[in-house]
Amino acid sequence: MADRILFLRIGMDLGFGGLGPLFPDGTFEYVPIPDNPTKTSSRTLVFSQVPCRSAVDIEQFVPAKYRNGPAHLDPEFETFTYGDPTPNKRGQLLRLSCGDILVFYAGLRPQEQRQGSRLFLIGYFTIANAYAVTATDGWPPTSLRHLWNNAHLRRNACDPGLVVVQGSPDGSRLLRIAVPLSDDRQAVLPEMERRLGITGSVKRAGAGRWIPGTHVTSVARWLYSLEASNGDQRESSN
Template sequence: MPRAVAINVAANTNLPGRRGPVYPDGSFVYVPIPEREPTAGPVPTYADLDLAAYVPDDAVDRPVHLDPEFAGALGREAYTYGDPYGVKARPISALEPGDSLLFYATLTVSDEDADRANRADRPARANRVDWLPPDWGCFLIGEFRVAEVLTGDEYRKSDAATRERFASNAHARRESFDAAVVVRGDPDGSRLFDRAVPLSTPAGGADANRLVTDLSADSGKGPWWRRVLRYDADATATLRERIDADPADWPA
């Protein structure tokens, strides 16, 4: 039966210095972190991706480390993710086809509906949710249904056809490939969510809800929003149901 792992990604208060926004209706903007390593070719900047409004002024012209990439979002055509750090790479490497690799981000709660109303690509919505924390929170923002997982060594030893399947990944586009694991998502089951899925309670961003404390193997204590969250088969089935449901309708 499928299992799941959830990892922290996207812009934060360290890189590039500001979190992405989540809006009163639960929608959000996916803002990747900046690229910090030399790349083999040109890489789009935040300005190029129409994300300048969501990063500090000194980051607007920085190249973007677009990882994970979601087909149909920010000009991407594939679902890939790579990670160079063992703390994430080890549990990701254990995933198998059909498992879920979930991505979560810390997001700042924003009331800037005027900004959205003035942009054709992000129109304002009328419905306001009641499950957002007051200032910031942790939210699931996307999922890969795993199609293929390679360790860094397996990638380096792979043939040209295999490498081509990961060619658009940010780590494959660096001058020196440095990922300890790369993952390709199945297009039929992978997506960037339209609505953030809360992992924090309405009380505050640091307060983990039951998707963390009851379903994952994590205690929800301390800085849980920086850790890898692991879900066994039964928990994964429940988690997938929660993702597709309105958080307002989740069991108490």
């Protein structure tokens, strides 16, 4: 059972000029942010290699200036890894232990909508392990081959301070149906305030939001109940 639940914002946002699409039936595409072109390697993904569930490729949902460039697919839902080297988030990731839950939310909007956006839950990991990653045995480290799918380990060098968490395959998934989290001002919806125990804005991506201890058990049960309505959705491409 989880002792901690952390909510993190991920994915394409208006800072890069785009958002993931939300379709009329509630399904969506998880569109990653662009990667830093100075940090790429031969293993770095480009957007044409990113899995897409609704169309031939995901590039049609990527702003034109980034469409042919590198993609920072983090988290990834094939081997269930997520990494971050920045002080706030790496510290939060290091507090996660086996059985804790890392929840991902992203900005989405219908394709025909040109202004505004809302935030939606799109997936989660049940944590198996957390790793402080270094390049002491080469890059990427052969001892961490099970993390090589992560976007940070696809780069040309180790990001200082990098922490990568891995979810258990049986307890981690990309949802099929997006779950509304915020209004169009990126403030937590009233019903989600009651369910999650958090209030205010969830717009910023610089650090995650912890679920209060009083709500962890009920939120964990609710998250796992989403499997029934969403189906057991794993990342796939057409």
